[in-house]
Amino acid sequence: MNLLPEHGMSALFLLHQKDLMQFLTYKVRCAETAADLTQETYLRIAHHPDAGNIENMRAYLFRIANNLALDYLRSQTRQNKRDAGPVTEDFICLQPEPDAALSDHQQLEFLEQIIYDLPPKCRAVFLMSRVEGKSYTEISDELAISPRTVESHMRKALELIRKQFD
Template identity: 75%
Template sequence: MNIFPDQSLSSCFLQHQKDLMQFLTYKVQCAETATDLTQETYLRVARHRKADTIENMRAYLFRIANNLALDHLRSRARLLQRDAGPVTDDFICEAPEPESVLANRQQLEMLEQIIYGLPPKCREVFLMCRVEGKSHTEIGDALGISPRTVESHMRKALEQIRKQID
């Protein structure tokens, strides 16, 4: 039993099957998917009962194949949007261990003590530079000192912090 109501539609599909496969492979960038879509194109063509109303059978075949490829690409895009991929350790948000929280707090307290133990001008320059992110020129303008003096205060602050931490 022939599933095609019109033999010319069947022969048109067979004649252009290789071209359809190449077209779909280019469109979806996957040979296996292109094979599946070519088969689906065949099934769609096979269901068509009014082949005599088709003016350009080749164009009709490629329109079906293109629509199937677009549907596939849209569903893949939706899937990728919904599923960002496999869960890896990079995405897992683990609560820090209590010991590391305590150690970090102790380090922070020690660093605060060291910073507040600096001479007032060094401390002010250090905080403006490292906390507020100001440049040496901006700090100098704000404090009424030269950028070289700012550099000197920063050097002194960093040396004292390194000594205290070591």
């Protein structure tokens, strides 16, 4: 029998602490969890009433660490089953958040009001160009104005819209 006083157990634990951390990190694949489990291993031996009667303390430490790792992994498996597993792209809603949708809707209404408030020729030129995708030449033919006038109306419309947004 190897009778160790309590400070001897601490020294023995400190001697094997790095190896325990590596072992647990390998088992649970998370350094933070491994650190927690290493600390829990120490607490288990520190509160063990017959810790001084353990013949192979290193094996005992690794047995406790292994059992704690298994308990942790089992609890993670149960939690994943209970919670339907980790969140994946399949579960993520691709719709915008309600606040963002409301904000976008308000901005759209604001833009519609700005466009509605444009002078009639500017509004017509802007909508034909930006909404219908027509060229300045097509717009000039349709409205019976010169391409230079179309350009002027477009410049004025963009300037008025920019001022309203600023």
